[in-house]
Amino acid sequence: MPISRRQFLKVFAGTGVAVTMSGSLLPEIVSALEKAAAGNPPVLWIQGEGCTGCSVSLLNTTHPTIAEVLLKIISLKFHQTVMAASGQKAYDYLWQSAAKNYGKYFLVTEGSIGTAFGGRCCLSGEREGKEVAFTDLTMYLGKGAAAVLALGQCGLGGIPGAQPNPTGVKSVRDFFKDAGIKTPVINIPGCPPHPDWVVGTIAHALMLGIPELDSDGRPTMFYGTLVHDNCPYRSYYDEKKFAKFFGDEGCRVELGCKGPESHADCWKRGWNNNVNWCVHNSLCLGCTEPGWPDNFSPMYVKTTG
């Protein structure tokens, strides 16, 4: 059964308060997704100056489970945190898979691209006895990808790119632009991004092509709303009742909450199978926004709203 964009959004982007993708993943969608994934599109997942947090976050996906994602939806050719192979066997397989599927694979980048020190701030592996800088790897694989998913805040620069940017980090888009690479880039920021944003974007790409993106390259279905406008604590803000310390009732803006400037749907999706989320715990730090963390610092001081 073909799925329309409208139906897709209803399921993946949710329609009401506290909707998670989890709750409403209909069997038809699952079978359509599996069908769209038939032949399992190859995914090459590479890691630069990151922390593996995006991968760990993806492992937290609940519906579909990570086992379903790995075994039924995508064909993960390379991911250095989970794959069985080590060293040469693993690294050769990455290059072979890229050559075999050139122009067809999805490239996922996790971690920042550091261009300083001749690329030596991040070495990705050794090929034919020579070290390969992450910059060179990204350039080669980027050219041959059908699309690039730039995961996490690092795709925009991230913490490694924060002032004084010791390793000369560039965003994935700028890196490609400077190298003349025209492959489309989808940014999925967040430090880390929510697993639903990752799985939902992959599913959209497989079933309906590249989703609608905002001017920062983020899928609008996940990043199209402002946290502050939809926050369950919003009525406190309107009543000017502000929390003065953590644990106090009220809007968290005076404690430093960056919700008024942050685009994300955490307010309805929640985190970790919706057991909690940042603002309920303390505050929004703005981790989905370009320029984070520098433009959102100090974190625990009112800078907005």
Add this chain to the structure above:
Amino acid sequence: MTKLTISPVTRIEGHLKIDVDIEGGKVVDAKSTGTMFRGFEIILKGRDPRDASQITQRICGVCPTAHGTASVRCLDNAFKVKPPTNGRIIRNLIFGSDYLMSHILHFYHLVALDYVKGPDTEPFIPRYEGDYRLDPKTNKVAVEQYIKALDIRQKCHQLMALFGGKAPIAYGLIVGGAPQIATLDKIVSFQWRLKEIKDFIDGTYLPTVYLVAGAYKDLFGVGAGCKNLISFGVFPLDDEEKTFLLKPGTYTQGKDLPLDQTEIREYVKYSWYQDKTTGLHPSKGMTEPEFDKKDAYSWVKAPRYRELPHEAGPFARMWVTNPVLSKHANKFLGIDEKKEIRFRDLGDKAFSILGRIAARAEEAKLVADAMEKWILQLKPGAPSNVQAEIPKEAMGFGLTEAPRGAVGHWISIKDQKIDNYQVVAATIWNASPRDDKGLLGPIEQALIGTPVKDIKNPFNVVRVVRSFDP
């Protein structure tokens, strides 16, 4: 002599390269190379000190709460505050949940594939071929558990998020305590979720570790390492933070010694940092990269304690604390279940690949059992944090134990801003290169003597490295 390079070492957090020289079927020399530099210590300078607890969590996405905990303890120390009882307990519960997640992830998803043959599909192929010793039935059970453990580990993160806000990366760790108030519904929810995880550890994880170990008994004799162990202590049990579930201390040249953090120095002769920065205590530490330095081979510095390399991790903690082991250990060792055996009863066997893996599983049970008691000590509605003012000028340090070993943060504050911030993390201890005297790092030492039967499938080399959970 044959030279072998493993780059990248997969199924770890981060970027690591291992070079070994093999002669007569054994490793005779080893080099451990950290191949990534981000410059966190440089980025932290000039920022609001409180932001460190968030920024440093992004050092490691597998153990963010370890850096979060070290950082808030460091800030507590500099700001001269202590969390109230609920704050201390909530911090322990957030961190404990991440411990369980990390240990389960390590055994099932990072190391198991060195012992268990996965299905013939990506990402389980390609793989090293040869030394898989489990019978088909046991192997099948282990593969099923790999899938089950994926579910349990994400449930550990649900547990962490209850008080941490989300996982990975916790928002629930702040100077002076924790922001989340313990409500009755959260306490009950935590209890029920913990029970399922605890049952998995005791009923599945621990017995499987010993079952797999039974088929690879020779690996209790491989990968001994430097035999110096360090633990900073973790999970404070009283509000003065003087007693810990897993104790601070070191085992240095065969002697048990109290921990003295002033005895730490970081050396950089073989690291890509300027030579003038070598031999400093972290409170005065400097991070000045020099990527083309002659003879240097790693972005990792070489921390030493009393001038010696020390291994950090669950094995070090279990050796220092020496707790009673589970009944699964009695069964494995063929000792009457009524008899209490302690970790040190394993003797030399503990200093090995499998000693480290068993220590991790036993520790998971110890932490889960303790968490079950801590959750009941929370007082619903009681304050979880105290107000903390940024001092104009101050120094501070915070020590804790990441799931993979000792982690310390040192701060110096000037004009209410970070003037200097230094981090010595678990894998910096273990994966360190040679120090200025030429002493090899713990992983390097553990590799020496490792038997390598088949150079194309060097199972034991990666088994040794991964046993440290780098």
